[in-house]
Amino acid sequence: MKKFFVKSFGCKVNQYEGRQIRQFLEQFGLSYARMNGKADLVVVNTCCVTHNASAKSRQFIRKAQKKHPGATVVVAGCLPVGQPGELKMINGTVHIVRRKKDLAGILASLVETDIRHKDPDNNVYHTSSTFKRTPAHNLSKSSNYNCHNNLSTQKHTTQQSQFEFSPLISYAGKCRAFLKIQDGCDGYCTYCIIPKIRKQLYSKPASIVLQEAYNFIYSGHKEIVLTGIFLGAYGQDTVRRSLWEPSKKDALADIVDQVAQLPHLERLRLSSLEPADVTDKLLEVFCKHRNIMPHLHLPLQSGSERILRKMRRQYTAAEFMQVVEKLKVTLDRPAITTDIIVGFPGETDEDFEQTLEVAKTVKFSKIHVFSFSPRSGTAAAKMQPAVKSEVMKERSGRLRELDLHLQAEFRAQFSGEKASIIVEGTGPLRGRTERYFMVELDGKDAVKRGQFIPAVNI
CATH class of the missing domain: 3.30.750.210 (Transcription Regulator spoIIAA)
Known part of the structure; x- marks a missing residue:
């Protein structure tokens, strides 16, 4: 193996862990392949919080198999643990990692086995002193699914546990x-x-x-x-x-x-x-x-007290708004972003209207709208009555329309003021302010991505 590619789906934690995987493999001497490059090893760090996240993960696995024929494809992250049955849809051979603690050892096994295959004298060297030297593993071919190698078996746990992901050195790019x-x-x-x-x-x-x-x-x-x-x-x-x-x-x-x-x-x-x-x-x-x-992300999920109880959240809508009021008194015009689930089982028109009212009262700077996605193994997956898809779609549309209005309203209060940005793109020149909204700048000054600019006009 010479080149590898890592693709992470989902939350910031998954993105961080994807970076750890990349650093780990680079410390073995492998080179990172860009998106359009050729890879000998592809690690898919999956997400399964929603049906959409699972679908995107599976789609990329298939894409990796097609784009990199002959490459070793490793499926890690949340999908093999949370919704393993969905991986039955994947054809061909992929290495499925069921236990996160085994991943480092499995990757080490794959890399070292490949190196020894090409170097019969067993001259394997690591570029990082953090690795513990272990003998090559005889990777299991056992499988729970057709044509899948489930590498997370008990026989490998002891050796694999000797490998761990190190703290990150950089978040390059x-x-x-x-x-x-x-x-x-x-x-x-x-x-x-x-x-x-x-x-x-x-x-x-x-x-x-x-x-x-x-x-x-x-x-x-x-x-x-x-x-x-x-x-x-x-x-x-x-x-x-x-x-x-x-x-x-x-x-x-x-x-x-x-x-x-x-x-x-x-x-x-x-x-x-x-x-x-x-x-x-x-x-x-x-x-x-x-x-x-001055930016906090506080997931509301619903503005209905009844729905919040059904969700088993640890707060009421009234308590949520009390916290927001405290924030606004303490900080200068804080940006408050949120997540809201539309169409939770049993959500009535009245429940949804209560959510809209809370959103208007809080004046969120950004609302991330999610349609309810039942996940096997959760209590809500069995709850009734289910909200019809057309109703869910209509409510999502109304909430997104409100979101656009609230975003514009929040941003307007800073018109004519100055803010700092960190440059995220140079064509056009743009970056996010302290309160996380994006601004575009005129001019073609010699700036670089990631550069901090202390004062720009909004």
Whole structure:
């Protein structure tokens, strides 16, 4: 093997883990193949949170098989764990990794086996001292599906566990660097498959978080986004707040404070928070550091109290709006973005109208609209009555129309002011402001992608 390609679908955590896979393989001496290049190894880091995400993942697997005939295709991420039956639709031979902890060892096995096949003298060298030397593995050909190699078998676990993904050194090619500091969720919202895939909670030690953030800054990144599956549970063993250790209730605020103090970090963002995560201590940290952006993503999901209870969310619509009010009092015109699910089982016209009213009251700067997507293994998949597809489509259209109006309204209040941007494109010249909306600039100055510009006209 000489060249590889990694494709990640889904959330920022998956994007981060895709970068870890890339770094791991580069440390073995493999070269990254660009999208249109030839690859000997293709790793598909899948997502299955929605039917659409699963479909895109499967589509890319087929595309990789067609575009790179003879290449080794490894299917990792959430799909093999959350919806393994959907992989029966894939023809041909792919290596399916069911357990995330096995992935590094499996990749090492594939690479080392290939090298030894070409180098019978067994002269295998790693370019990173973090790797532990292990003998070659006899990769299993056992399969749960026709023509699929399920490599995540017990016989390999001991050897594979000797390989782990290292903290990232760089997020090359991207304007902002995602830094995963937390993993796992055991909240069991009724629509969500995540606890089936990532139930075990993990919080990255502060020392590693800071080292990784320093690596990004040293590599030239001006903006870091702290991310996690349930970011607000950083430092805790569960997402259920009633079971939280009081001594660790400000763990997230503390790590944000520490990262924000790193020299030469222009911008720091948090990927997504639950309303109760917005504590007084966290807001104090926001106010303390000018490089923490006044932008928070708070998933509402529904503005109906009844639907929120059916979803098993940990807040009411009234509590959500109280948090928003506190944010607006504390921060200067914060950007508040959100996720809303349309067509949850049993959602009536009245429930949807309540969602619209909450959105209008909050004045979101961006709404990500999702049509309800039943996932096998979740409680909501069995709930009735189902909302008709034409009703779901009509409601989604109305919500997207409101979103466009609210975006324009939010942006208009900054007209004539100056803002900083990090350049994301040069044709035309454009970048995102502190509050995350995109601006395009006139002129053809010699600027580069990723460059920080401290003052531009909005």
